[in-house]
Amino acid sequence: MQPTVSLTQDQIDFYHQNGYLALPSITSADEVAWLRGIYDRLFESRAGRERGDQFDLGGADEEGKAAVLPQILTPVRYAPELKEGLFRVNALQVARQLLGPDVIPQGEHAIFKPPRYGAPTPWHQDEAYWGEQMLYNSFSMWIPLQEATLENGCMQFIPGSHRGEIVPHHSIGHDVRVHGLEMDLPPDASKAVACPTPAGGCTIHQNRTMHYAGPNRSDVPRRALIIGFGIKPIPYSGPPRDFYWNKMKQTAREERAKAATATTKNPT
């Protein structure tokens, strides 16, 4: 399959200048419908729950309680057909244009915002979730599977924030049972740029870009598929840093992941 998207030099420059970029189309309408079917099936069947791959990003993730921000890590593990597709071919083309020929895929996930009560994704920098020992040059491509609007929680960015350091974060609501992180000090909201995006379009943000997505106040689910790309990380050699907020976490997701790994290693 050949890519159907190619960035202009202006778009490439915009990304490096601002740390984000919005594209009107990364895949076809037919493929969006196909992706939506897979997506709904994975959430409805609670795929990955036992392994800790499906959990509530915004809550304590207790059994029997509706998740406010359900997330699935590595959905392709539960739907191998996601390995194919125009969105992937185009995403790789965009990644090569933004970061060069050595770019590699770096993780993917799906975030579902249920209608009317889907929680906001608070202001954060993605690198705050990762190890402080490594230096990253990567981006996440966020693909909504329906139109993303201010009402249902489209992405918002602080232009230029990718040039700063990682600021202190904490678990959402200062609850260490919650996987999701938020910045201790939210940025000046007047500097935020909201990016309403058509279904099958995308936004792209760098690993340090401050970003936020509002709650879903609409009557329809807000589905987003997120795929990451980057240059292979190198050891971090900047000023000392400590992402202590990750060491404080005690999430049910991690417990399930650990239990699943233990079972795999010791099948008895």
Ligand code: NI
């Ligand atoms: Ni993020």
